[in-house]
Amino acid sequence: MKDNIMLSVKNLSITFGGLHAVENFNLDIRENELYGLIGPNGAGKTTIFNLLTGVYKPTTGSITLNGVNKIEGKNTIEINKMGIARTFQNIRLFNQLTVHDNVKIALQNKYRYSTISGILRLTRYRRYEALMDEEALALLKVFNLENEATMKSSNLPYGKQRKLEIARAIATNPKVLLLDEPAAGMNENETKELMNTIKLVKDKFNMTILLIEHDMKLVKGICEELTVLNFGKVLAQGPTDEVLKNKEVIKAYLGE
Amino acid sequence: MDFLTYLVSGLSLGSIYAIIALGYTMVYGIAKMLNFAHGDVLMIGAYISFVFINQLGLDPILSLLLACISCTIIGIVIERIAYKPLRGANSLSVLITAIGVSYFLQNIALLIFGANTKSYKSIVSLPPLHLFDGNLNISSESIVTILLCIIIMIALTTFINKTKMGQAMLAVSEDRSASTLMGINVNGTIAMTFAIGSFLAGIAGVLLCSAYPTLTPTTGAMPGIKAFVAAVIGGIGSIPGAFIGGLILGVLENLSKAYISAQLSDAIVFSLLIIMLLVKPSGILGKTSIEKV
Amino acid sequence: MDLLKKRQLKKFRYNLSTYLMIIIAYAIIMLLSFQGKISSLLNGLLVPFCTYSILAVSLNLVVGISGELSLGHAGFMCIGAFSSAIFTRYMKFLGVEGLYLFVIAIIIGAVSAAVFGLLIGIPVLRLKGDYLAIVTLAFGEIIKNIVNAIYLGFDEHGAHISLKNAMDLGLSDKGFIVIKGAQGITGTPHYSSFTAGVILLLIVVTIILNLINSRTGRNIKALRDNRIAAESVGISAMKYKLIAFIIASSMAGVAGVLYAHNLTTLTALPKNFGYNMSITILVFVVLGGMGKIRGSIIAAVILTLLPEMLRSLQDYRMLIYSIVLICVMIFTSAPSMKQYIEVAKSKLKHIRKSFSKSKEGI
Numbered sequence A: 001m002k003d004n005i006m007l008s009v010k011n012l013s014i015t016f017g018g019l020h021a022v023e024n025f026n027l028d029i030r031e032n033e034l035y036g037l038i039g040p041n042g043a044g045k046t047t048i049f050n051l052l053t054g055v056y057k058p059t060t061g062s063i064t065l066n067g068v069n070k071i072e073g074k075n076t077i078e079i080n081k082m083g084i085a086r087t088f089q090n091i092r093l094f095n096q097l098t099v100h101d102n103v104k105i106a107l108q109n110k111y112r113y114s115t116i117s118g119i120l121r122l123t124r125y126r127r128y129e130a131l132m133d134e135e136a137l138a139l140l141k142v143f144n145l146e147n148e149a150t151m152k153s154s155n156l157p158y159g160k161q162r163k164l165e166i167a168r169a170i171a172t173n174p175k176v177l178l179l180d181e182p183a184a185g186m187n188e189n190e191t192k193e194l195m196n197t198i199k200l201v202k203d204k205f206n207m208t209i210l211l212i213e214h215d216m217k218l219v220k221g222i223c224e225e226l227t228v229l230n231f232g233k234v235l236a237q238g239p240t241d242e243v244l245k246n247k248e249v250i251k252a253y254l255g256e
Numbered sequence B: 001m002d003f004l005t006y007l008v009s010g011l012s013l014g015s016i017y018a019i020i021a022l023g024y025t026m027v028y029g030i031a032k033m034l035n036f037a038h039g040d041v042l043m044i045g046a047y048i049s050f051v052f053i054n055q056l057g058l059d060p061i062l063s064l065l066l067a068c069i070s071c072t073i074i075g076i077v078i079e080r081i082a083y084k085p086l087r088g089a090n091s092l093s094v095l096i097t098a099i100g101v102s103y104f105l106q107n108i109a110l111l112i113f114g115a116n117t118k119s120y121k122s123i124v125s126l127p128p129l130h131l132f133d134g135n136l137n138i139s140s141e142s143i144v145t146i147l148l149c150i151i152i153m154i155a156l157t158t159f160i161n162k163t164k165m166g167q168a169m170l171a172v173s174e175d176r177s178a179s180t181l182m183g184i185n186v187n188g189t190i191a192m193t194f195a196i197g198s199f200l201a202g203i204a205g206v207l208l209c210s211a212y213p214t215l216t217p218t219t220g221a222m223p224g225i226k227a228f229v230a231a232v233i234g235g236i237g238s239i240p241g242a243f244i245g246g247l248i249l250g251v252l253e254n255l256s257k258a259y260i261s262a263q264l265s266d267a268i269v270f271s272l273l274i275i276m277l278l279v280k281p282s283g284i285l286g287k288t289s290i291e292k293v
Numbered sequence C: 001m002d003l004l005k006k007r008q009l010k011k012f013r014y015n016l017s018t019y020l021m022i023i024i025a026y027a028i029i030m031l032l033s034f035q036g037k038i039s040s041l042l043n044g045l046l047v048p049f050c051t052y053s054i055l056a057v058s059l060n061l062v063v064g065i066s067g068e069l070s071l072g073h074a075g076f077m078c079i080g081a082f083s084s085a086i087f088t089r090y091m092k093f094l095g096v097e098g099l100y101l102f103v104i105a106i107i108i109g110a111v112s113a114a115v116f117g118l119l120i121g122i123p124v125l126r127l128k129g130d131y132l133a134i135v136t137l138a139f140g141e142i143i144k145n146i147v148n149a150i151y152l153g154f155d156e157h158g159a160h161i162s163l164k165n166a167m168d169l170g171l172s173d174k175g176f177i178v179i180k181g182a183q184g185i186t187g188t189p190h191y192s193s194f195t196a197g198v199i200l201l202l203i204v205v206t207i208i209l210n211l212i213n214s215r216t217g218r219n220i221k222a223l224r225d226n227r228i229a230a231e232s233v234g235i236s237a238m239k240y241k242l243i244a245f246i247i248a249s250s251m252a253g254v255a256g257v258l259y260a261h262n263l264t265t266l267t268a269l270p271k272n273f274g275y276n277m278s279i280t281i282l283v284f285v286v287l288g289g290m291g292k293i294r295g296s297i298i299a300a301v302i303l304t305l306l307p308e309m310l311r312s313l314q315d316y317r318m319l320i321y322s323i324v325l326i327c328v329m330i331f332t333s334a335p336s337m338k339q340y341i342e343v344a345k346s347k348l349k350h351i352r353k354s355f356s357k358s359k360e361g362i
Helices: A045-052 A076-082 A099-106 A115-120 A123-142 A158-171 A188-204 A216-222 A240-245 A247-254 B002-031 B038-055 B060-086 B091-113 B140-162 B164-174 B176-181 B186-211 B221-234 B239-259 B265-279 C002-034 C040-065 C073-093 C099-125 C131-149 C194-212 C215-225 C227-232 C237-260 C275-288 C293-309 C311-333 C335-361
Strands: A005-016 A019-030 A034-038 A060-065 A084-086 A176-180 A208-212 A225-230 A233-239 B129-131 B136-138 C151-155 C158-162 C176-180
Touching (some): A019 A208, A019 A225, A034 A045, A034 A188, A045 A176, A099 C215, A123 A188, A158 A176, A158 A188, A216 A240, A225 A240, A233 A240, A240 A247, B002 B136, B002 B186, B038 B186, B060 B091, B060 B186, B060 C311, B091 C275, B140 B164, B164 B176, B164 B186, B221 B239, B221 B265, B221 C131, B265 C099, C040 C073, C040 C215, C040 C275, C040 C293, C073 C099, C073 C176, C073 C237, C099 C237, C194 C215, C194 C293, C215 C237, C227 C237
Parallel strands (some): A034 A208
Antiparallel strands (some): A005 A019, C151 C158
16 A cells, blocks of 8 residues: 555646746645745745645646546535645635634534534434534544633644644545645744644554654654755755755855 | 717726726735725715815815815824724724724714715816717716826836835835835825825815815715726726726716616626626736735 | 534534424414404514515525625516416416415516526626626616516416517507516515414524534535635535525525515516615625524614614615615624734633632632
8 A cells, every 4th residue: 555656746836927837837745745945935835735736736747636637627615526635835724713613613524414404403403413413522632632622723732723723634534645834833842743743643543644844853754755945946855864955955054 | 979978978987997996906906905984084075075165165266275185184183093003903893893983984974964965066167078069978077087096097007117115105105014024114105195195085085076166074985986986997906007097997886877777787797897807807007916835 | 522512412403492482472472462462563464574584594695605795686576476476366366376386486486586596607606706696787787677667478378578668568458467577577476474474584593503514515615615625525616606606696586476465566666676786785794693593583683673663763774784784894803803803802701810810719
């Protein structure tokens, strides 16, 4: 199973008004792999996430999920249903809703019932609500958030907001999870805890994870393979240790 | 020749819409808000000039200038008191506040001037233009309005492109936080935008009431909404867009009044908005903006 | 699970108190009216209380829950009023009357308003930004204009419509004119009552409260809080915003039916179906609290009652409303105000803590 390519990107490019934000990007991620995407600010990392989730439409190139599903050209909603979920660089929670509701909302595709059965509170509504409550709570427990379940999500401390975002993404039951700088703004302890959480998520949910990160400790600690991006182009690609020894990469990161 | 007459008066009405639309489009582009009260500033300007001309007997041009200055002050005060505290709040709150301001101005005017229609004396006292042996009559108001609109367009475009303040406005409309980092006084720039928009509203108010000499507290409401529609059709945030949108709307309104139905002309104009939003939501000259994620 | 249970109990209590508030108020008023202790002024306001409450609650679904601004709520009310009144007035002409017709009228009003909601919602809700406000506003005005211009009559050949005048309808002598242009519809049967109003209000409130606490309602709220995040978990913005908008529109239609059958003459004036009315409803929603269903009802009733009781206030009513709108928005939404409130809250907590500590010390 380890060799099954879960996410395959070929010749992906996008241009914004003449600027090649991403150029000829190729990527293969194996199933249940933890893959890192690093590079200086403005290298196009988040743009790649936006292309993978249908926020932007690529100028050229193809994206294939699990060998069969074509992603390019689909919209965000369809892509999520096919099995890609993400978090955001600047946290985007449903601020006025509770922590528990944030996760419950992400379960909405799994436990579908009509507006009518919701209004009339039919049995389907009652059964599914109970199931959703349970499953959402179970997910929150994985992230140690169960004690904050009824708190307004905007009142959570920063680190926990990041965790909630991951929990919410996982609730959509994706095959591939995209994490956009999950450790941004965290202190060392929080980052360590986050590393453990990400590993746990990968194993427990058999998740394939693509991760954007600046924190090199985290990248070294958990990523099996890496792609380094600079000015929209791939600088180096391969197993983490090798890539980090690459002279070009060191130059791009540390300067001459 | 009837058609030409309708067309010219449509262009004149469109010019007024264009001048109002400029205020909307600049404020929307720079402060990222729909200033619902813009049409009512116009109405206040018309009342002020009415008082100066019809009751105090002042010189029309001087009255126009005084009305514009008053509008400018009102615009700045509104921005300072009602909108500035809400900078950074969600757009729904800002919009509701703007509606509150619009209502406030209308009702203040109602209390001061009463609900009775005031008949406005035109500021233009030139004879109408007769062409083609009197087959085509163009009122002097139309000529003045169209000319004034063109002058304003040229002046505003020059201001935006050639002056420091204009460039600052462009910068703020592109990226507010980056502008702050570049040392641009964002609050000052936004206040300036309101000042210019309100000054133009003053001109539009006087021109509108000169061409259609009935003045009530709700005089500004409909033209205000239509000017916003014009701004959307032309492409919100774009100055030439406001001009084109205004002219299209004015001509369409006048022609449908003449050839279809006077009562349904508003419905036709608004239908154009809905069609435009379906076909090209960014408007004729608008840019499709990319939302940052 | 304990925390969740507590939270659910809290929600349940809130919902229950909302229903109880309506039912108790109804019981008290009915009791007083049996004893003849209700002034004719108040008596005349009973149905309007229900009409405005329904309008406020339904607009709250769009503004408070869905986070979009509709300025054409009175337009949907107008659709409901006229479509249902055409039906009941024509039935009356045919000699058919009865309360069951009122039920059919309500369905007609709700469905026709919903259809218009759909037609307007589809082009507009695809867009981001303030377009819904301007388009609904335009729609409200168009509807008012058209209704004022329309002539509608029936004879043995069926329906005749004209935008010119009554003669243009070309009705046979058996014909009957239902809508006479700006004069509107006269002689609508008086089906509305306080009881009917309260029942409708209870139904509307039940639908909205149940909706809010269901999957659909949560999706709507998620879109309000963060559209991009909501789409990233597979929620279609268009679909759920449209659902909220259509439900609210059809409820405004129901309010229109209630309104139309409380009067003998139905005309479309700026006062009842114009922009003013839409703003008045918005004031109810804002003052009652965004997303707060109970608050909307309380605000609607108080703000309907107050100007009637204090006639001298009438002239200043809209002026006061406008100031209320501005002030409430600045105090609840301005970032600096929010900070003040947060600081004040934490200070209060601090004081409380130190207070309880000093108690412990003793």
